[in-house]
Amino acid sequence: MKEETTPLVGWFASVVKVLLVPGMTLLASCTPQGDTARPGTKPPSAFLTVPAASPLGEMAGAAQYDASLEISNPFARDSRAVVEGRRLFVAMNCAGCHGYDAGGAMGPNLTDTAWRYGGTPGGIFQSIHSGRPQGMPAWGLALPAQDIWKIVAYLQTLGATLAPADYHAGLQGDHDVTSVAPQPRQLLETYAAAHVDAKP
């Protein structure tokens, strides 16, 4: 199926293109998903909400790459999301490459402070969403943005990510691991202890 010949594929591709930043900003600002009606279909009933096809466009006045690197994770302090992120980390075969302890195997160690493509939540989101050249697959189609953020939330509990505000410090090589809050990990452990279904 050739892209030029099929309008559906075109729509599909355009969503791929614009999903990243709007998806991130949408969640980062905790905007609820709208009940916007889909064009050409019946209005959705009360229990059927379908998100609009990303009407947000490019972010104004900022280079998209840098700005997104400084977005904070809307799920960073959500222990339930952390548990869900760990579950996805195993279920989506991330653990197969990065290790079940995220300590690295086929893929890089995610528990140390070495981040080829940036260790801020936004940078990690981009790595998961769009993939990276040395074999990291792009998950932006398979996983909704909120699920990617949950995986990022889990990785943030491993203690080696950069706080969004420390993006420039990271660029300058000032990676103070003690400033990376270990709190979420405690959150995870507390949560896991309290919930039987928290088993990753």
Added chain:
Amino acid sequence: MACVVAIPLSAPAEAAESTASNQSVNGASANFAPGDPKGEWRRQAGDFANTRYSILEQIDAGNAARLKIAWTFSDGADYGHEGAPLVVGSTMYLVAPFPNVAYALDLSKPGAPIIWSYAPNPSPLAIGKACCDAVIRGWAYAEGKLIYNLLDDHTIALDARTGKEIWRTKMGNVENGETMTMPPFVIGRKVFVGNSGGELGKLGWLAALDVDSGREIWRAYSAGPDSLVKIGSDFKPFYSWMQGTDLGVSTWPVDMWKTAGGAAWGWISYDPQLNLLYYGTANPGPRVPTQRPGLNLWTSAMFARDPDTGAAKWAYSFTPHDQWDYDGVNENVLIDLPINGRQRQVLVQFNRNAYAYTIDRKTGEVLVAAPFAYQNWSSGFDLKNALPIVRPEMQPQPNVKLSHVCPPDIGGKDWQPAAFSPKTGLLYAGIFNICMDVTDHPQSYIPGTPYDGMEMTRHAAPGDHWGEFMAWDAARGKKVWAIEEKFMTMSGALATAGNVVFYGTVDGWFRAVDARNGKVLWSQKLGSGVIGAPMTYLGPDGRQYVAIYAGVGGAAMVSKSMKGFPARGNTLYVFSIDGLSPSSGAGMLTAEAGNPTAQGDAHQTGTR
């Protein structure tokens, strides 16, 4: 450091030591075809039979202690160095791991300068698809060409004289998790290559390419209908449980053979008299056995095939339904030896499952199967049906941690090849003494990601040492002597007519051992861990040299958290008696400069 362990019932070794003559303990011999010119090393294992035996005897048990470094060569590549150099005439051929830069070195000149180098520029995507480091396990020389596999599923042939690329054949799609790491194997005008990617659910295959054009002649898969596996009317497996139609389909849950694994990433050997080539297939996918009830043929198995047509003659599955990732890819060493008074043409495989198999290579009958390393997954071996007796409690169950399974996924011995000496009749191999705690996680098949599911931690088996180098009597299935090593012994072995056996360790020691009794004659600490295979050649100056790569990586990285584990490296070390060579001495200013290496702008690169 290393200590020789006297194995009970090792009388033959002592006898060998006491008598000056080279007495084979069991009358074993081998066919060293194709009989390359003396002193050259034209194929990874030295010969078709995979003996890794050299008739050179300048270096012997008497003078091995005087070995010293003659010269070294670094290729700058970061990943595990698992191959052995080839020497053809006065040229040495090397191929680095990813990005797979090839070098030709002129041994006839001081310093062994670079004649040419070639950067084929494989896709970096391949790094993240290779299960166990972006390694290369070897390369081949044939008809004036250097032939090797790129990690991104291309087989290329270079003009051995100029380094120009002659052909490049795409063998697979790296995006879906297929890679190529194995050493091509040449018989006549055909080169045989196989894939890696069993951990990513890629169906394994072995293919024959035309040496001159790179055109694919045949391809045989490791699972699927008989037509894909190239099983025809003359396929005669010895045991009834492997007889039937389309077993590569019917021994899997519906359609699961399509993601069966069974990659052919190991060694190939060839018997010119029987005209059969032998190779093994890797683990079934996913590695979680409860997801794939059935025998899962033809994974963790080996095939004997007609190299001309690819037709399978017989097959044997070492670990049917392989619950522990034991594979079947280890080298098959073809030797002839008397068993129970009858001369047999056999092959010997030290399988990852810790059993050493002596198999009739004409029929596939298992003659001897005995453990060579510590194992607890089986309670014995049913020789009548050639099936290991599995202990049910050692089979992993989903989401349940199973402790102390021995050997672990990387086996009692991994792919690191053994050597055979006709002088002693023994095989020599670096083996492991490791166990694992394993938890299975049922896996989704997502193309390009691991189809794997084994969460593992490895630890030393009883004895608290991770490695061992041993001599093995394949006729009786007995260990004759063994040297304990604190770290993994993951290098290949080399046996020579001088009764010296060479091997290296993951912590970077390279040793020469008396083939008859396991006495360590000489050791040298190198710059990185050794996972390559030693080779020996006669230089243009008439001296015998021994060469070994130090560049740790690959599966040895499972022990990277051990205290003292070395950094990665990329240096070829070449040794001679007293370190004498035209590459060192007073002055040397007249040494001729070679061509620049394939770094930066001044190199030949691929067309892509």
Added chain:
Amino acid sequence: MRSAAAQRFAVLSALVTPCVCSAGPMSYFHTSGSAVDPITALGWGLGIACLAIVALIGVLLLAALFRARAPKPEGLVRTVSRSGSGLPWIYIGTGVSTVVLCGMVIWTLLTLKLVAAPHAATGLTIEIRAHQWWWEIRYVGEPPARTFVTANELHIPVGTPVSLRLIGDDVIHSFWIPALAGKTDVIPGQTNNAWIEADKPGVYRGQCSEYCGLQHAHMSAFVIAEPKRQFEAWWQQQLAPSQPPRSAQLVIGAELFRSRCAACHTVRGIGAGGILGPDLTHLMSRNTIAAGTFRNSPESLSRWIANAQALKPGSRMPQMDLTAPQLDAVTAFVQTLR
């Protein structure tokens, strides 16, 4: 006073009667399988016996209450004395109770033995994995190539005992098809064995009967019992891979499925191999979706794919963020999975 009590009784019976006495899909009073019939008989038997005993004791009690005593003699102090035959009542009562109770125990034990294992060897083993909130069903075939995976709807041949291996995944669930067998818990890290047999064709509804989280109520299972030939045909049909897409929209739908859905769902034939959600290779051969929550219709499929979180909040199926044409293409594609 009297009318209020009657009203209360009427309301109560109206509530209770349909639940326990009607032949509804979840009725355990009308069973039809040898794994459960002895239990039903026992239930009825014990119930009737208990009611009879209650009635008998009631009658005796009333008789004792109203039995006329001799009039009190004037001016005398009444002395309590046993004048004869009272004691045998106690002996007889105790004796009868013992016999009846022993009979009940023996009957119960015999029933337990009867339902513990099938009377004949089972020709079929089905593995059922309970997930939040659906049932993964694997038919274990011989040769292994007859092994396949489906979800939420079990087909079984009539008149043949079927072994069930119940495997826990996340939390404790309980597998219960009231008309075919008693409840068996499904416990993570453990395999529990059960069996069912249907002696007449039909659709038998079941339900997770151990609270397992938010959507516990929407975790139904169906057993479809059919004649052996029909069952074999169904099995054969389930082994087939999906048909290749035949139109431009279906090609796009399949491609979208591969990129958006395949990490969680299997569709054999297009290389989709996820195991987190139900195997959809033959989705359209099932009557319901989302573990019996909705009828399997194009409308509910489309709504479900668009935003499952609005329909079954908390389920693992995420909100998919598909455009309208994408949604149509995927919905059209999954409808070809027959």
